[in-house]
Amino acid sequence: MKYCSISEAAAKLNLPESTIRYYEKKGLLPLIERDEAGRRLFSEDQIALLETVVCLKNTHMPISGIKQYMDWVVEGDDTIELRLAMMKNHKRAVLAEISLMTESLKGIDVKITRYINQKNKEEEGLI
Amino acid sequence: MKYCSISEAAAKLNLPESTIRYYEKKGLLPLIERDEAGRRLFSEDQIALLETVVCLKNTHMPISGIKQYMDWVVEGDDTIELRLAMMKNHKRAVLAEISLMTESLKGIDVKITRYINQKNKEEEGLI
DNA sequence: TGTTGACTTAAACCATGGTTTAAGTCGTAT
DNA sequence: ATACGACTTAAACCATGGTTTAAGTCAACA
Numbered sequence: 001m002k003y004c005s006i007s008e009a010a011a012k013l014n015l016p017e018s019t020i021r022y023y024e025k026k027g028l029l030p031l032i033e034r035d036e037a038g039r040r041l042f043s044e045d046q047i048a049l050l051e052t053v054v055c056l057k058n059t060h061m062p063i064s065g066i067k068q069y070m071d072w073v074v075e076g077d078d079t080i081e082l083r084l085a086m087m088k089n090h091k092r093a094v095l096a097e098i099s100l101m102t103e104s105l106k107g108i109d110v111k112i113t114r115y116i117n118q119k120n121k122e123e124e125g126l127i
Numbered sequence: 128m129k130y131c132s133i134s135e136a137a138a139k140l141n142l143p144e145s146t147i148r149y150y151e152k153k154g155l156l157p158l159i160e161r162d163e164a165g166r167r168l169f170s171e172d173q174i175a176l177l178e179t180v181v182c183l184k185n186t187h188m189p190i191s192g193i194k195q196y197m198d199w200v201v202e203g204d205d206t207i208e209l210r211l212a213m214m215k216n217h218k219r220a221v222l223a224e225i226s227l228m229t230e231s232l233k234g235i236d237v238k239i240t241r242y243i244n245q246k247n248k249e250e251e252g253l254i
Numbered sequence: 255t256g257t258t259g260a261c262t263t264a265a266a267c268c269a270t271g272g273t274t275t276a277a278g279t280c281g282t283a284t
Numbered sequence: 285a286t287a288c289g290a291c292t293t294a295a296a297c298c299a300t301g302g303t304t305t306a307a308g309t310c311a312a313c314a
Binding site: 051052054055056058059060077080081083084087088090091094095097098100101102103104105107108109111112115116118119122 | 183
Binding site: 166 | 290291292293
């Protein structure tokens, strides 16, 4: 298996190293191995877990939620139902948030349209 | 013109009163009138402005951005171009965020599918 | 051998976006 | 008159999600 350093992991995921350390401290990245010098070693699996963290973070799951999920991952197959339920719930929350944003975007579009019209009126006035 | 109290405004917009006071303090709600006793009076226009704040907040514009926008609103028609540019930029940012969320949601769907399959395999194993 | 450069830690620090508290002022109904 | 509910303020407090700092360890290269 190939391992990579924290700087390589950070580059792959486009995250600051400090963030990765912070995530590990918060329990979002359990079971990270270390070399003899105490440096973190990220396996492909760890990188995949980190990608999952990023994916959940991108969809605004709080740290506490991601930690719960990762605790269940570590716990093993007995928690599959729990993880499934969590992901289904989270998906619903994300879709709701996207809906809200999409809806609110309409209000922004109204302003854009209005401002464009006002600008045009000004220009007509100048002609 | 009809005015309403902070509690009525809070009820209309489904916001805590404390949040409305906080927004005013931060400069997001300029020109709020007061009665003789110092109580805030919200006109229809103020309510509309507050709705705009909520709309921008729902689309994750930071307080500092909303304040800039409101400062421009107060400044008047000379700032229409600036407001238009800001709203166009913001719209782009919101669409990008929605894209990121939508993309990340795929990763979540992958997990949902996988967990459902794993559950089914377990059940087959039990038969 | 010594000096880089990449890593380590704990703790302090920061920004953001509110919420809560404490103390006080009104207007009105009893 | 007084007591209640709705309002006011400034300041303290809180959670979240990191980032920065300071001090140290280690491996490898000149």
